[in-house]
Amino acid sequence: MKIAIIGSGIVGLSAAYNLANSAEVIVFERRYPLYGSSGRNSGGITPMLGSKELIELAKKSIRIYDSVQGEVNFNFLLRKDGYLKVAKNDADLDELEKEYHLQKSMGVKVREVDPYEIKNMVQGFNPKSVEGGFFGEGGVIFPWPVIWGYEKGCKERGVEIKPMTQVSEVVVEGGEVKGLKANGEFYKADFVVNAAGAWSNEISKLAGVELNNTIIKEEICVLESLKPFIDPYILNVSNGVYLSQSARGEVVGGILGKEVSNPETSSSLDFLIKYAKRAVEMIPSLKGLSVLRQWAGVYDSGKDGLPVIGETNVKGFIQANGLGKYGMTIGPAAGELVAEVILKGKTYDKFSPERF
Amino acid sequence: MVKDRKIVCRCEDLTEEEIIHAIEEGYDDIESLKRYTGATTGFCQGKGCLMHILRILAQKTGKSVDEIGITTQRPPVNPVPLYILMEGEEE
Numbered sequence: 001m002k003i004a005i006i007g008s009g010i011v012g013l014s015a016a017y018n019l020a021n022s023a024e025v026i027v028f029e030r031r032y033p034l035y036g037s038s039g040r041n042s043g044g045i046t047p048m049l050g051s052k053e054l055i056e057l058a059k060k061s062i063r064i065y066d067s068v069q070g071e072v073n074f075n076f077l078l079r080k081d082g083y084l085k086v087a088k089n090d091a092d093l094d095e096l097e098k099e100y101h102l103q104k105s106m107g108v109k110v111r112e113v114d115p116y117e118i119k120n121m122v123q124g125f126n127p128k129s130v131e132g133g134f135f136g137e138g139g140v141i142f143p144w145p146v147i148w149g150y151e152k153g154c155k156e157r158g159v160e161i162k163p164m165t166q167v168s169e170v171v172v173e174g175g176e177v178k179g180l181k182a183n184g185e186f187y188k189a190d191f192v193v194n195a196a197g198a199w200s201n202e203i204s205k206l207a208g209v210e211l212n213n214t215i216i217k218e219e220i221c222v223l224e225s226l227k228p229f230i231d232p233y234i235l236n237v238s239n240g241v242y243l244s245q246s247a248r249g250e251v252v253g254g255i256l257g258k259e260v261s262n263p264e265t266s267s268s269l270d271f272l273i274k275y276a277k278r279a280v281e282m283i284p285s286l287k288g289l290s291v292l293r294q295w296a297g298v299y300d301s302g303k304d305g306l307p308v309i310g311e312t313n314v315k316g317f318i319q320a321n322g323l324g325k326y327g328m329t330i331g332p333a334a335g336e337l338v339a340e341v342i343l344k345g346k347t348y349d350k351f352s353p354e355r356f
Numbered sequence: 357m358v359k360d361r362k363i364v365c366r367c368e369d370l371t372e373e374e375i376i377h378a379i380e381e382g383y384d385d386i387e388s389l390k391r392y393t394g395a396t397t398g399f400c401q402g403k404g405c406l407m408h409i410l411r412i413l414a415q416k417t418g419k420s421v422d423e424i425g426i427t428t429q430r431p432p433v434n435p436v437p438l439y440i441l442m443e444g445e446e447e
């Protein structure tokens with residue numbers, strides 16, 4: 001059996017990793033493996049999410065990260081110092097409380113924290129900047145070693161990864177996928193997996209299958225390194241600002257993204273101004289730090305906020321996209337589902353490409 | 357004996373041997389090498405080391421500096437503190 005996977009982000013590589021022992025797998029990557037949002041994200045990981053399906057995938061993914069690190073002998077720099085969601089007003093805090101009950105019912109470790117407890121948890125936090133929040137399981141992972149580790153594991157298991165190889169055609173005959181064309185060459189395949197992230201809508205069109213994922217652009221920046229003082233990953237759900245400290249001590253932070261019509265990754269001064277205001281409001285002592293680098297990434301989300309995973313009406317053409325703003329959090333488990341779809345013909349109603 | 361350490365990236369404290377080692381492990385294009393080693397991502401953002409890195413990569417891979425290309429320059433050109441950015445007008 002031959003499987004062609006388009007895209008070498010977390011989804012494409014974790015799918016390849018799980019398929020490697022059962023099939024001949026080739027991963028096609030237009031640029032290089034860190035080019036997509038899997039190489040551009042902030043690595044926040046938590047099961048403190050808002051739906052049953054996402055919570056399950058997140059819990060499973062954290063377990064997978066723990067075991068894959070050992071299997072491929074690569075350190076993902078996964079730091080489980082917790083995840084903190086804060087809100088600036090009662091309405092947002094109420095939303096967090098609803099999520100909290102669902103999370104609790106599913107066994108997630110999480111508790112409510114008041115602004116002064118947060119101040120004790122994060123040195124320099126301004127308790128007046130928020131109404132309250134929830135603190136629970138989770139932390140930060142460094143996305144680059146995750147991708148390198150999966151890459152290494154895939155190669156050791158016989159997967160071929162082709163960088164700088166753009167897929168330009170998905171070949172379909174009589175409602176069945178036959179293979180694809182990349183860099184002008186034809187590759188025969190029994191299954192073609194669309195794991196192209198923000199470019200998945202375009203790839204789907206090549207197969208004649210409609211996919212209307214939302215495309216989101218998100219900007220992010222890095223401040224100079226400091227001795228570690230921020231333990232948890234912090235997300236302010238009211239203004240979208242988030243930040244955490246990497247294993248290198250750099251403060252990495254951004255603002256949740258907005259819908260765009262096409263994938264495009266330019267960065268803006270307006271983002272830096274907004275980020276500076278919101279981050280300093282939350283942790284005033286950051287104001288003396290300088291921005292070293294900024295960049296942007298694009299990712300895609302299923303219209304209802306859930307991933308799109310499953311076979312389409314073109315036999316052998318598999319969607320594996322739409323992971324949205326939690327792609328790193330749920331990617332490893334999503335990759336396992338893709339393997340189940342292909343190897344066991346499984347379907348998942350909540351993620352089905354046919355559900356819209 | 358103290359090993360002769362030839363530092364090529366001062367901000368990230370990287371030696372020529374470390375760069376060569378990474379290239380030999382397969383991180384042999386500039387974008388991967390930069391991310392894998394951290395070279396060019398320190399306080400000066402590569403102003404002090406990009407040319408050294410390119411030279412080593414060219415020597416090891418036999419590619420010309422033009423073929424290797426330079427890494428995407430991420431703004432800002434010089435580090436800007438948040439207290440200055442905060443004074444800006446939001447769109």
Ligand SMILES: Cc1cc2nc3c(=O)[nH]c(=O)nc-3n(C[C@H](O)[C@H](O)[C@H](O)COP(=O)(O)OP(=O)(O)OC[C@H]3O[C@@H](n4cnc5c(N)ncnc54)[C@H](O)[C@@H]3O)c2cc1C
Nearest residue numbers: 007009011030036037038041044167197297326327328329
């Ligand atoms: C700034 C930012 C911060 C984020 N923070 C977090 C976070 O804290 N926690 C979290 O869980 N998630 C976060 N995310 C989301 C997460 O990064 C994504 O959901 C996830 O990386 C998506 O992975 P993917 O494999 O689907 O896509 P990608 O990683 O984008 O990979 C898709 C790949 O497909 C390739 N491709 C496209 N077209 C073609 C073609 N024609 N031929 C061959 N290859 C092609 C692309 O080059 C790309 O490499 C963040 C995202 C951004 C941008």
Ligand code: FES
Nearest residue numbers: 365367398404405
């Ligand atoms: S010398 Fe390498 S980043 Fe400054």
